[in-house]
Amino acid sequence: xxxxxxxxxxxxxxxxxxxxxxxxxxxxxxxxxxxxxxxxxxxxxxxxxxxxxxxxxxxxxxxxxxxxxxxxxxxxxxxxxxxxxxxxxxxxxxxxxxxxxxxxxxxxxxxxxxxxxxxxxxxxxxxxxxxxxxxxxxxxxxxxxxxxxxxxxxxxxxxxxxxxxxxxxxxxxxxxxxxxxxxxxxxxxxxxxxxxxxxxxxxxxxxxxxxxxxxxxxxxxxxxxxxxxxxxxxxxxxxxxxxxxxxxxxxxxxxxxxxxxxxxxxxxxxxxxxxxxxxxxxxxxxxxxxxxxxxxxxxxxxxxxxxxxxxxxxxxxxxxxxxxxxxxxxxxxxxxxxxxxxxxxxxxxxxxxxxxxxxxxxxxxxxxxxxxxxxxxxxxxxxxxxxxxxxxxxxxxxxxxxxxxxxxxxxxxxxxxxxxxxxx
Ligand code: SF4
Numbered sequence: 001x002x003x004x005x006x007x008x009x010x011x012x013x014x015x016x017x018x019x020x021x022x023x024x025x026x027x028x029x030x031x032x033x034x035x036x037x038x039x040x041x042x043x044x045x046x047x048x049x050x051x052x053x054x055x056x057x058x059x060x061x062x063x064x065x066x067x068x069x070x071x072x073x074x075x076x077x078x079x080x081x082x083x084x085x086x087x088x089x090x091x092x093x094x095x096x097x098x099x100x101x102x103x104x105x106x107x108x109x110x111x112x113x114x115x116x117x118x119x120x121x122x123x124x125x126x127x128x129x130x131x132x133x134x135x136x137x138x139x140x141x142x143x144x145x146x147x148x149x150x151x152x153x154x155x156x157x158x159x160x161x162x163x164x165x166x167x168x169x170x171x172x173x174x175x176x177x178x179x180x181x182x183x184x185x186x187x188x189x190x191x192x193x194x195x196x197x198x199x200x201x202x203x204x205x206x207x208x209x210x211x212x213x214x215x216x217x218x219x220x221x222x223x224x225x226x227x228x229x230x231x232x233x234x235x236x237x238x239x240x241x242x243x244x245x246x247x248x249x250x251x252x253x254x255x256x257x258x259x260x261x262x263x264x265x266x267x268x269x270x271x272x273x274x275x276x277x278x279x280x281x282x283x284x285x286x287x288x289x290x291x292x293x294x295x296x297x298x299x300x301x302x303x304x305x306x307x308x309x310x311x312x313x314x315x316x317x318x319x320x321x322x323x324x325x326x327x328x329x330x331x332x333x334x335x336x337x338x339x340x341x342x343x344x345x346x347x348x349x350x351x352x353x354x355x356x357x358x359x360x361x362x363x364x365x366x367x368x369x370x371x372x373x374x375x376x377x378x379x380x381x382x383x384x385x386x387x388x389x390x391x392x393x394x395x396x397x398x399x400x401x402x403x404x405x406x407x408x409x410x411x412x413x414x415x416x417x418x419x420x421x422x423x424x
Contacts, residue, residue, distance in 0.1 A: 004052045005076065006126040007083045012045040014090040030269065036253040037233045040246035051076045057130035057189055060155070062142060063239040064338045065133050066328050069182050071201030071243050072193035078129070082240040084117020085284040088402045094285055098124070099403060107148070112371025113402035115145035122153050129155045131188055133181065135332070137162040138341035141371050158184050164343060166333055175329035199316055201243035202324065206313035211251035218258040219302050220359055223272035225261040228301035229290035230254055232282050235306040238336070270294035274420055277361045278304035279352040279382055280375055281337070283412070285404040297416060302359040306336040310351070345378045352382045356392050363423055364394040365416070369401045395419040
């Protein structure tokens, strides 16, 4: 077992067991996207464990940090926020022990589980980080939790200052921050950044992004040609497997499945009676929930804020590093969740209206995740905008996306079942 990143080893074993189980009990033509995710995630986890065993520096990164920059170095990238949520998806009690561990230590119960998981794991000595990198976004939880890593756990932390204004001046400021941060990482690790590797990582993300744009175009069709579980799978792939060939493969498999179904005039498994958009994020602690949504509730989940990217691929034909880093800065400032959480509320309101119209939704489901206080203040405004401009109702579910004890899956299913009665 790799002693330096034990959560990866634990999750590697869980991924392997889940894949074995899914392959045994699910017929060949079902859960194709889930199988692709599990197979490809296993490959990345194996590689990551091998790199950690070779002694490469382990760099913890916040999900909103452009991991392309880490690919310029010979390191083990470790996404802080992805690990507890993958654990929540694959095991009955997820990372609950670690949330409780850090709350008992003194962290507020209402802070975000995405960081609390790793905070608890650090108290248990499960990870040995050499360095951490983080932007000053998207939320107060991030800012507060990374102080624990830096001040209490004494992990060296490099921060890039992300401005609020999404203007040319704002993008240029953040591009300068990223260039500076790349130099700082190199100095800290005593490595020269390899710009060819950096560009190759961007090229892989570009290719995956092209597939995602096709997927999102096809998700507009009525009825939806793809199962609702694809939403959280795209999120997990984006934050767990960034810049990898495996990310490309997962998105390609989903694209191919959808294209095949459309060609044959088929829709997703289960019939579609309701079409929903989710302006915030979706749940991770019960992957079976999405099967219930499709088959029992007959509701398609067409998008959530973490799997529709409001930007284009980066132009790599330019030879100028400055131009590439500026486009990267622009992407990062519009990265899922950062775009909606770090900016003025008009962004999440306008994005929700755009998504509801584009995906021809007849309702919206807003997860008021306990950690996300910044978007909780948008709930009523989004509800009024959808109702007044499009005549679409919105259900708000108070929950913790990574901890089933806040709102159980039974409670969530009950709330949804009562809500759809009002749509009939
Ligand atoms: S934006 Fe919300 S879900 Fe994302 S890290 Fe912050 S509190 Fe957690």
